[in-house]
Amino acid sequence: MTEKPKVGVYICHCGINISSTVDVDAVAEFAKKLPNVEVARTYSYMCSDPGQVLIKKDIEEQGLNRIVVASCSPRMHEPTFRKAISEAGVNPYFLEMANIREQCSWVHEEMEEGTAKAEKLVGASVAKVRLLEALETKEVDAEPAALVIGAGIAGIQSALDIADAGFKVYLVEKTPSVGGRMAQLDKTFPTLDCSACILTPKMVDAASHPNIELLSYSEVEEVTGFVGNFDVKVRKKARYVDFNKCTGCGDCAKECRVKDRFPNEFDQGLGKRSAIYLPFPQAVPAKYTIDAENCLFLSKGKCGKNPKCQEVCGAEAIDFEQKDEFVEFKVGAIIVATGFDPFDASRKPEYGYDDYPNVITGMEMERLVSASGPTEGKIKIFNGEEEIEPKEVALIKCVGSRDESVGNEYCSRVCCMYVAKQAHLIRDKLPDANIRIYYMDVRAFGKGFEEFYDRVRRENVRYIRGNPSEIFKRGNKLVVKVEDTLTSRPLEDEVDLVVLGVGLEPRADMREVMDLLRLSQSPDRFFLEAHPKLRPVDTATDGVFLAGCAQGPKDIPDTVAQAKGAAASAMIPLARGKVTINAQVAIVNEATCRGCGFCVNICPYTAIELVTVNRFGNEVEVARVNEALCKGCGSCSAACLSDSIQPKSFRDSQILPQIAALGVMK
Amino acid sequence: MKMDLEQLRKTAAEVVSRDDVRYLVGWKQGTYGYRVAPGFIEDAAGAAELIFSPLCTANLATYLTLAEQLPVPRGEEPDDRKVALMVKGCDSRAVVQLLVEKGIERDDVVVIGCPCPGVIDADLLAEKYPETEDLAEMKWDGEDFLLIHGGEETKIARDELLAEKCRLCRYPNPIISDIMLDQEVETWELAEDEGVQEIEGKDVDERADYWAEQFEKCIRCYSCRNVCPLCYCQDCVLDRLNPTWVNRSVNFSENTAFNIARAFHLAGRCIECGECERVCPANIPLGKLNRKLAREVRDKYGFEAGVDPEAEPFQASFKPDDPEDFIL
Ligand SMILES: Cc1cc2nc3c(=O)[nH]c(=O)nc-3n(C[C@H](O)[C@H](O)[C@H](O)COP(=O)(O)OP(=O)(O)OC[C@H]3O[C@@H](n4cnc5c(N)ncnc54)[C@H](O)[C@@H]3O)c2cc1C
Ligand code: SF4
Ligand code: SF4
Ligand code: SF4
Ligand code: SF4
Ligand code: SF4
Ligand code: SF4
Numbered sequence: 001m002t003e004k005p006k007v008g009v010y011i012c013h014c015g016i017n018i019s020s021t022v023d024v025d026a027v028a029e030f031a032k033k034l035p036n037v038e039v040a041r042t043y044s045y046m047c048s049d050p051g052q053v054l055i056k057k058d059i060e061e062q063g064l065n066r067i068v069v070a071s072c073s074p075r076m077h078e079p080t081f082r083k084a085i086s087e088a089g090v091n092p093y094f095l096e097m098a099n100i101r102e103q104c105s106w107v108h109e110e111m112e113e114g115t116a117k118a119e120k121l122v123g124a125s126v127a128k129v130r131l132l133e134a135l136e137t138k139e140v141d142a143e144p145a146a147l148v149i150g151a152g153i154a155g156i157q158s159a160l161d162i163a164d165a166g167f168k169v170y171l172v173e174k175t176p177s178v179g180g181r182m183a184q185l186d187k188t189f190p191t192l193d194c195s196a197c198i199l200t201p202k203m204v205d206a207a208s209h210p211n212i213e214l215l216s217y218s219e220v221e222e223v224t225g226f227v228g229n230f231d232v233k234v235r236k237k238a239r240y241v242d243f244n245k246c247t248g249c250g251d252c253a254k255e256c257r258v259k260d261r262f263p264n265e266f267d268q269g270l271g272k273r274s275a276i277y278l279p280f281p282q283a284v285p286a287k288y289t290i291d292a293e294n295c296l297f298l299s300k301g302k303c304g305k306n307p308k309c310q311e312v313c314g315a316e317a318i319d320f321e322q323k324d325e326f327v328e329f330k331v332g333a334i335i336v337a338t339g340f341d342p343f344d345a346s347r348k349p350e351y352g353y354d355d356y357p358n359v360i361t362g363m364e365m366e367r368l369v370s371a372s373g374p375t376e377g378k379i380k381i382f383n384g385e386e387e388i389e390p391k392e393v394a395l396i397k398c399v400g401s402r403d404e405s406v407g408n409e410y411c412s413r414v415c416c417m418y419v420a421k422q423a424h425l426i427r428d429k430l431p432d433a434n435i436r437i438y439y440m441d442v443r444a445f446g447k448g449f450e451e452f453y454d455r456v457r458r459e460n461v462r463y464i465r466g467n468p469s470e471i472f473k474r475g476n477k478l479v480v481k482v483e484d485t486l487t488s489r490p491l492e493d494e495v496d497l498v499v500l501g502v503g504l505e506p507r508a509d510m511r512e513v514m515d516l517l518r519l520s521q522s523p524d525r526f527f528l529e530a531h532p533k534l535r536p537v538d539t540a541t542d543g544v545f546l547a548g549c550a551q552g553p554k555d556i557p558d559t560v561a562q563a564k565g566a567a568a569s570a571m572i573p574l575a576r577g578k579v580t581i582n583a584q585v586a587i588v589n590e591a592t593c594r595g596c597g598f599c600v601n602i603c604p605y606t607a608i609e610l611v612t613v614n615r616f617g618n619e620v621e622v623a624r625v626n627e628a629l630c631k632g633c634g635s636c637s638a639a640c641l642s643d644s645i646q647p648k649s650f651r652d653s654q655i656l657p658q659i660a661a662l663g664v665m666k
Numbered sequence: 667m668k669m670d671l672e673q674l675r676k677t678a679a680e681v682v683s684r685d686d687v688r689y690l691v692g693w694k695q696g697t698y699g700y701r702v703a704p705g706f707i708e709d710a711a712g713a714a715e716l717i718f719s720p721l722c723t724a725n726l727a728t729y730l731t732l733a734e735q736l737p738v739p740r741g742e743e744p745d746d747r748k749v750a751l752m753v754k755g756c757d758s759r760a761v762v763q764l765l766v767e768k769g770i771e772r773d774d775v776v777v778i779g780c781p782c783p784g785v786i787d788a789d790l791l792a793e794k795y796p797e798t799e800d801l802a803e804m805k806w807d808g809e810d811f812l813l814i815h816g817g818e819e820t821k822i823a824r825d826e827l828l829a830e831k832c833r834l835c836r837y838p839n840p841i842i843s844d845i846m847l848d849q850e851v852e853t854w855e856l857a858e859d860e861g862v863q864e865i866e867g868k869d870v871d872e873r874a875d876y877w878a879e880q881f882e883k884c885i886r887c888y889s890c891r892n893v894c895p896l897c898y899c900q901d902c903v904l905d906r907l908n909p910t911w912v913n914r915s916v917n918f919s920e921n922t923a924f925n926i927a928r929a930f931h932l933a934g935r936c937i938e939c940g941e942c943e944r945v946c947p948a949n950i951p952l953g954k955l956n957r958k959l960a961r962e963v964r965d966k967y968g969f970e971a972g973v974d975p976e977a978e979p980f981q982a983s984f985k986p987d988d989p990e991d992f993i994l
Contacts, residue, residue: 592901596767598982610768617738621768639982641931642899643906656909 005130008039008064009122010055012046012071014101021105021114027070030119034126038062047077052084059088066090066129070098070122092137093583093649096129098122120662128658135583135648140628142228142332142573147172149220149513152180153199153556154548154563155337156206161567163211167574170329171206172234173216177283178203180339181549184266184363186370188556189421190452196282196372203284215327216285223516226628227543228332228579238322240290240298241276245317248286252276252309252318262294264374268364271374276309276318281372290318332579333543333570336527337563338513340549343400343408343502351399351500352471357382358390358478359471359498361399362418369425379429381497383476390433390496393426394480395419396468397439401503401553410524412503412553416443419501420453423461436462436493438482446555466491471498504553517544518604526552537566541605542631543579545570585630586637586647588623593644595621599636605629608636608645674718674780674847679710681750681776681845690750691729692778693722699797700788700804704729718752718847720804720811723785723829725939726751727760730770731898748774754782756831758840759937759972760895765842766972767935767979769898779843781851784824784832786811788944791827795820830953831940833857841973861954862961877922877955883948884921886914890942890952891928896935903927925955933959934980937972 009031013019024042031040039058043051046069058064067090069081074097082092098121108114144167148159151173159171177183183203185195207214215234222233253259256274263269266280275295276288296303297320310318342363345353353359358381360368371377381390397419401412416439423435442463444453457463468482477494484491506525513519514527519539522528527550530538537545547566548559573579586599590613600608600623607629610621623636623645632647646652682690694705694715702721706729707713730749738744753761761777764770783806795813802815811827813820832838834857839850865873891897891904904912904924912927913920936956943953963969969980 592899594769594899596769596979596982598767598979601978601982602984604984615735617740617742618735618744620735641903641981642901643903643911644901652909 003065005036005066006062006064007034007037007066007068007126007129008055008058008062009034009037009041009068009070009126010046010051011040011042011100011118011122012051012069013042013044014046014071014105015044018071018101018105018118021108021111022100022118023111023115024118026115027100027118027122031068031122031126034123036066036130037126038064046071047080052080055081055084056088059085059090064090066094066096066132068096068098068122068125068129070100070118070125072101073097073099073103091134093135094129094132096125096132098125124658124661127661128654131654131657132649137583138581138627139578140228140581142577142579143230143330144168144574144577145170145329145331146333146335146570146574147220147230147232147329147331148335148337150174150180150336150338150548150550151178151206151214151216152337152339152548152559153182153202154339154550154559154566155180155335156202157560157563158335158337158547158567158570159206159212160202160209161564162571162574163209165567165571165575167211167571169209169212170232170234170331171212171214172218172220173214174219175279176217176239176287176289177279177285178206178214178216179282179284181342181363182556183280183282184268185366186373187421187425189417190446190448192421192424200282200284203282207284214285217289220513220516221326223334225330226579226626227541228573229628230331230334230543231328232331232334233326233328236325236327238292238324239287240292240295240318240320240322241288242315242317242319242322243285243287245315246287246313247315247317248278248288249314250278250288251312251314252288253278255308255312257296257303257308258294262291267367267374268361270364270367288317332573333545334517335545335547335563335566335570336513336517336519336539336550337547337566338507338510338550340504340526340553341507343406343412343505345399345500345502347406348399348500350470351396351468351498352473352478353500356471356473356478356498358496359500361500361502362415362422363502365422365499369422369429377429379426379497383496385476388496389430391430392477392493392495393430393433393435393497393499394478394493394495395423395435395437395499395501396480397437397501398467399500399502400505402440408503408505408524410553411443413443413558414553414555415501415503416441417446417449417452417555419499420444420456420461422499424456424459427456427459427461434462435460436464438464438466438468438480440465440467446557464491504549507550510550517541518606519544522552524552526550537562537569543570543573581628582630582632584632584647584649585627586625586632586634586645588625589644589646590615590622592642593622593640594642595623596641597621597623598639598641599623599645602635602639603630604633604635605631607631670848671717675713675716677778677845677847678707678716678750678752679713681778682707682713683710684776686747687750687776688745688747690752690776690778691726692716692752693718693724693726695801695803698799698801700791700802716752718780720784720786720806720827721788722754723788723944725754725757725760725893725895725941727753727757727764727939728893728895728898728941730761730764730775731895732892746774748776750776750778752778752780753840753843754780754785755835755838755840756782756937756939757895758842759837760939761972762841762975763896763935763937763972765975766977767896769896772975776845777840777843779840779846781840781846781848782832782835782838783851784828784835784838784854786827787829794822794826829940830861831938834859834938834957837973842975859957859961861951862958865954865958877925878918880950881921881925882918883950884916884925885948886916886921886924887947889945889947890950893941893945894932894936895939895941896932896937897928925950925952929955929959932956934963934967934969935971936960 028040086092100118148155159169218236253274259274260272264271264273276290292298297307367373444450466482470481480493520528545566547563611624636645690707696703805812811822
């Protein structure tokens with residue numbers, strides 16, 4: 001850059017946000033004396049239209065070629081001013097912002113201090129802006145298709161919205177059927193709609209939509225590329241049943257030699273299934289799957305003379321030779337909707353979940369009260385002597401939530417309501433039972449929640465404030481040991497059935513997806529969003545979005561809302577058909593790079609690889625940055641011992657003079 | 667322990683005679699007194715000069731990266747034959763660390779392992795048995811050292827001369843090798859790291875004073891960097907002019923910047939061969955500094971440099987579940 005820098009400095013009052021603790025005119029006077037500064041002005045709102053016009057006019061009239069705006073954080077308005085100066089013909093990267101609001105006026109109370117600091121910050125920005133380089137933003141085509149990982153209600157909803165908008169969707173579900181946890185629920189709070197009735201039509205839509213390719217019993221193996229251009233590889237696990245031939249008649253499961261021997265996952269182990277199975281009657285797709293671990297033929301090599309299922313299947317769909325298959329495709333955006341795991345009640349041994357069959361979890365209760373469940377909706381328990389209808393029922397909230405001892409400080413946001421709902425459902429089936437709920441607080445913040453809570457209390461359900469310390473057995477009864485904290489009375493409450501209101505936890509296998517897409521976790525261990533308020537469905541990886549409980553505990557209405565939000569965001573690159581590539585990317589000095597690969601390991605966006613180059617006749621390895629992936633975060637630069645990789649606009653030669661101008665370094 | 671010199675020389679001769687080996691780096695007798703020199707052996711005849719004795723303190727792994735990669739004249743092929751290298755336990759860790767950080771390729775070296783009963787500290791030796799101009803030799807003799815000089819043999823107790831790094835050595839047997847020259851030695855009871863304990867016993871101000879006094883002495887000869895097997899950047903940041911991270915003037919501030927920058931660059935990479943301290947003409951106890959950092963890395967992250975060729979480089983690994991207790 002041979003052209004002599006001509007710098008314009010624009011100092012914003014931000015109403016009185018800045019000017020009440022920074023003497024903006026003094027800062028302008030100071031700036032005028034700095035080398036290469038041609039103009040320095042102040043204005044009430046620099047970001048407003050007249051503010052921008054001021055800058056553009058100076059550029060045109062005075063031939064400015066470098067601009068410093070001293071105002072708020074660049075996160076707010078850097079794009080605004082970049083656009084403004086480029087409209088006036090200056091390269092948008094010849095801009096430097098001095099943050100004299102968040103980092104200055106807002107943290108100082110004295111005018112003198114604020115002004116002195118603003119001057120330093122402006123001086124530093126002027127020092128840097130002179131050394132910036134012109135950069136070009138590039139655009140590449142985006143593939144008009146999306147990948148949705150996980151087909152619970154979140155994934156299904158996102159997929160349907162994107163597909164309805166006319167884009168192709170690949171919906172990948174790990175288990176044999178779509179539906180997720182919602183499919184297991186009986187009725188849903190606060191309106192008590194039957195879960196299956198509202199979910200099943202969506203499940204069917206997702207499977208039959210012309211724009212959705214459903215890959216059930218499948219897992220994403222590999223994702224490479226970047227927003228607009230992800231290359232995805234999916235493993236379709238062998239079902240040992242020919243997908244196209246199976247009619248879903250179920251003759252095989254009825255005849256299986258190990259019929260109804262294994263705990264049915266869908267019924268939380270309360271019911272039993274065969275080695276060949278359909279997870280639940282409304283499963284989509286309605287295709288049977290062989291559980292290879294338990295199938296006699298697949299695990300032992302022999303099932304009687306001939307495998308029974310094969311003998312009875314009229315459609316000749318059983319195929320023991322089937323192998324995992326791989327499909328590969330390209331998408332422009334990805335939605336992660338992998339949901340949650342219910343808290344494992346064994347981790348609170350004091351509640352005796354592992355020891356007493358009549359201590360059950362909320363998830364099990366859902367199956368127990370469900371008409372399609374293992375007991376056809378009858379609440380019956382075995383008390384050690386006989387099968388009875390429980391008379392005394394206790395429900396305990398916050399099991400595994402708001403509990404530091406199990407590492408979950410967060411509130412699971414659904415247990416208050418689902419426990420109330422289950423109390424209502426139990427009341428429905430057992431009109432004479434005594435039902436009480438042990439609670440720490442009642443959080444009924446959602447639409448219709450408080451009303452529902454009131455209704456349940458009127459149904460003669462007692463709320464007792466106290467967090468049980470122990471559950472033990474006395475004769476045929478379970479004893480809940482607790483202190484009623486409203487009356488400070490210790491209680492030993494004898495009951496027949498205890499329902500643990502288990503919370504929601506991050507999935508145990510979430511690391512696989514994290515590694516696949518380079519996602520991070522927030523302190524509660526759920527997937528981390530890009531910004532808790534302003535970008536709640538985005539992630540730090542461009543083009544990857546979050547929906548549903550994968551991002552944090554939530555109920556179905558919130559899950560669906562977020563799923564729709566994620567779908568809308570994911571469609572931006574698809575609809576535009578193009579994505580813009582960041583220009584402030586890292587660049588390698590191949591002459592000094594020693595090819596150690598530290599930067600390759602450290603880059604959070606997998607943007608660097610080692611390539612072999614010819615250095616004066618010798619083959620050597622050096623780092624190379626994929627500009628489409630690099631976010632200019634600078635991690636590589638910090639890791640490089642030999643200082644061989646630096647982000648453009650943040651090179652040592654640019655930031656050291658900036659730091660020096662702050663007066664902290666020679 | 668008796669290192670069979672015949673065996674060593676025979677093996678070395680075989681290795682250098684291989685078509686795919688360019689030269690072998692080993693130890694050979696120096697020119698006077700207790701000196702041992704690096705030998706660059708190119709043919710079978712040269713192998714007769716090689717020795718392995720308690721005087722072989724130097725870590726020759728540094729020559730793997732010190733060798734300059736000269737431009738290849740047009741029309742010629744680069745010489746990509748292997749380099750053979752004799753290593754003690756500590757030296758082998760340098761090789762492993764170089765593999766970890768891609769400083770060398772496994773196929774580029776033939777590692778000849780010398781299980782090591784411990785070497786001597788040349789300063790202690792010279793203090794007790796004054797230097798002479800004639801060549802002296804040394805051998806391992808059971809638990810002791812044997813000094814052979816002027817036809818006379820002197821038995822010296824191991825503890826009297828054993829180098830500090832060897833007192834602290836956890837890996838006397840080479841960690842990797844293509845050829846092992848002898849049977850493995852038994853590891854010995856580790857001494858307490860008094861040097862590091864001394865530092866840890868000081869409070870922050872005392873530490874600052876201690877190092878100020880030490881760094882004051884540095885003459886910025888860069889011997890420590892140049893001898894270090896892991897300081898091999900094409901263009902070391904300490905030599906850069908734009909930006910000048912470390913000024914060329916020799917004064918306390920710049921000396922400190924240099925020494926601290928190097929120490930940090932070696933955190934999780936230093937394999938504790940002690941070469942930096944050995945060569946420092948100003949007698950700065952660099953080992954204490956580097957071992958302290960190695961210890962921090964070991965205690966805080968459970969990582970040890972140069973013991974696992976498959977490891978992720980420590981400074982370039984990131985685990986989301988790092989405890990980070992020490993960060994506010
Ligand atoms: C006991 C209980 C009762 C509840 N009752 C109510 C209620 O009455 N009303 C209400 O509004 N909410 C209720 N909820 C909350 C409700 O269950 C959730 O809001 C909802 O299920 C969240 O849906 P999701 O799609 O985010 O997650 P999930 O339902 O967990 O779905 C995630 C899907 O992703 C799949 N998956 C996971 N990982 C992968 C992977 N790597 N690759 C491919 N697929 C993957 C899973 O197999 C699953 O199908 C209740 C929760 C519990 C525990
Ligand atoms: S600047 Fe950040 S994103 Fe870019 S290559 Fe370096 S580490 Fe990766
Ligand atoms: S860390 Fe530096 S020296 Fe190592 S590969 Fe990356 S750019 Fe090259
Ligand atoms: S540190 Fe260990 S391997 Fe190295 S010379 Fe001493 S004893 Fe031998
Ligand atoms: S060898 Fe010693 S004197 Fe020389 S640069 Fe290193 S610390 Fe300084
Ligand atoms: S810093 Fe010193 S002790 Fe560590 S590897 Fe380098 S030369 Fe050896
Ligand atoms: S001091 Fe740092 S930059 Fe210099 S050679 Fe050693 S590791 Fe490389």
